[in-house]
Amino acid sequence: MESLAPGLDRLVGGLTSELDARLADADAALARHYPGERAGRQPVHTVYVPADRFHAGLVAEHGAASLRAVDAHEDRLLALVDGDADLVARVRDKLAREPVEDLRIDLEDGYGTRPDAEEDADVRRAADELRAALDTGSAAPFSGIRFKGFEAPTRSRGVRTLALFVSRLVEDGPLPDTFVVTLPKVTAVEQVEALVHAAGRLESGLGLADGALRFEIQVETPQSILGPDGGALVARMVHASAGRCTGLHYGTYDYSAACGIAAAHQSLEHPVADHAKAVMQAAAAGTGVRLSDGSTNVLPVGGPDEVAAAWATHLRLVRRSLARGYYQGWDLHPAQLPTRFAATFGFYRDGLAAAASRLRSYVERRDSGVLDEPATARALADFLLRGVDCGALSAEEVGAGTGLAADRLAGLAHRAVEGRA
Template sequence: MPRTSLDPAAVAAATARLVDVVRRAPEGRQPVHTCYVPADEVTAGTPDEWGAQALAALAAHAPTPADLARVLDLPVESAEVLHAKVAAKLAAEPVEDLRIDFEDGYGAPPTEDDDAERTARVVAGWLAEGRAPARFGLRMKSFDTAALRERGIRTLDVFLTALGEVPANFVITFPKVTSVAQVEVLGEILDLLGGDLRFEIQVETTQSVVDDRGRLAIPAFIEAGRGRVSGLHFGTYDYTAGCGLGAAHQHLAHGACDFARHVMQVSAAGRGVELSDGSTNVLPVGDAVEHGWRTHYGLVRRSLAHGFHQGWDLHPAQLVTRYAAVYAHYLDGARADAERLRAYVSRAGGTVLDEPATAQALSSSFLRAVDCGALDAAEVRRITGLDPAGLRALARRS
């Protein structure tokens, strides 16, 4: 055995200073979207109503695969598959994640206590009947001012008191964060409320990307959350307005948004914190359904290409293009990705020599495809030779 000049005791002493980071993954699968619904509009039937409205939009504006192909500029053979899969998803599980909104979409009506208690009872009903979305929660008011802080904390207290036991798939969205102190205070409030409460930070201020000393702000936010931060959600319009962009340039494809998203990615990497892209306010309504669909479809595909697997949806008709874009993303590359994964597992080589990190990404992609319904486990096994357990083993390999 070759000798080295390093003293083993000195090496042990040096490495003992390293502290493992606790990486706590969010509960369950990551949803492909979050639907934001103003609290005063939430009823027991909201998820089903969103699905029914999305199916009605599909029937009215793209009743056949050929219509879908024309609207979204898709190959007809791809549209045949997508149309059937999207319709099935909208009928079975239209909403994967729902946020009861007590912030911008809600305002400050005098009935907020009543709406907090009522919507908590709605959620309790979903849970009792086994028909709650895979993930759900509420968006509280920001800590911008003393009045908003007081109102947001009170709403959270009223809601959670009325709900009782909080399920693992419940999450709080914390908007317009500007400082570590705000995150610390929310964490202290959640300590007082008890339970294993987790929250998403909305990255929608310039201070939430770069702090006043020129440092990346998000890593400190995550640390201040003491394990409670489950996600980072981008806020398109507050952020672009904060950057001084005019209304015509406030959109997800702007370079300013790309910068913020890249900061979110590098800040959250390896921390068990999920990422979600923002929304588009170009809605598929009235005479602009096709324009709204094309805009939304293109932005969702762009987000997926940038590594953001989740985004906001603001209108039921956007569910059509949310699932069309997500499914097309996974289906378009499925065969080529499967060949690369098979070659990696068999060590058979090929035209591409993949690293373990790429195998992780490939297997994670197939797991996401199964989770959302783009592919089923049997299809994935047929093309990759791997069952879900085998894919998970590759996805978790470090």
């Protein structure tokens, strides 16, 4: 660094000290509110299953059912991916090896309202089944429950289910690090604060570590996007979570219906959905809170034509979400898994060569047709790591394309290497 004239050097030094003092509170607030991306792998989807249908072998069952769908309609799947047999082979391998990345045991809308004794019994049984799956290694890498929300009519039932499930789950083993709970129907920041309070009380009562209970906020009400004062309440919810919030999940149909959208037009790609998800994206940026798109209720069942049409819709919507920075979504049926992974793997494999080349040019400071900024280099590295995380890309081909070791790639993506699964 070039030295300054003595008088100017003293002026700059003094001014820097003054600005450091002046901006100390703002610097601390920025670091506190926007700590950066969360370390570790993000699942590409969350599979929802009603609690009364969940059992320890469900992941393997879903994998087998999804492979049967591919067997029955492989010609249609091949046509949808432009005849890419290698991609279909990769999807088959994923379905046989890890068909479900994140599983949510549902005790809310997908389960319905039932007598307390029946829900209590299903909660206990589902917790026991999840513990069995965890103990035998047959559980999904990520898991959790969705309980009824903290609105007045469902609050008591929601709290009871949450406490009963967690207490039962930890009777015979630890709470998994990748376990989260989902808070639905959020209409007020105070409901998020209430869940923070409840989580702390449960941790204390069950002997869990502080902060062990983490949660996702399901954004399915207009009130969670726009408050009565015109502010984006979802941003306040993130910062009211005391660091416990790991994700914002968009609820396609509740949100669309609440906005008055006719059933025939409710979709992940409706303008009201795009608006809500753009607000969620801005609210979560830099906080370490991840985003998940919602579901499509068009299921690939019936004859070959019906399956192919539903697969085409699902494939297109998943690719659309990925292109918009929503790297996770919901799946509701085993036959949606082939197109979930076909779309996801295709997205990363199609982008591999260009992303690796651009990142290599950036790191080596080579002339190329694109002048990338540091923030774009971070996005390129993150894209490649996400591809490796889900199995679309291998670490070897990413390393060969970029010329970068894993730790260097993770550093460019602002990720902690040891946090990746």
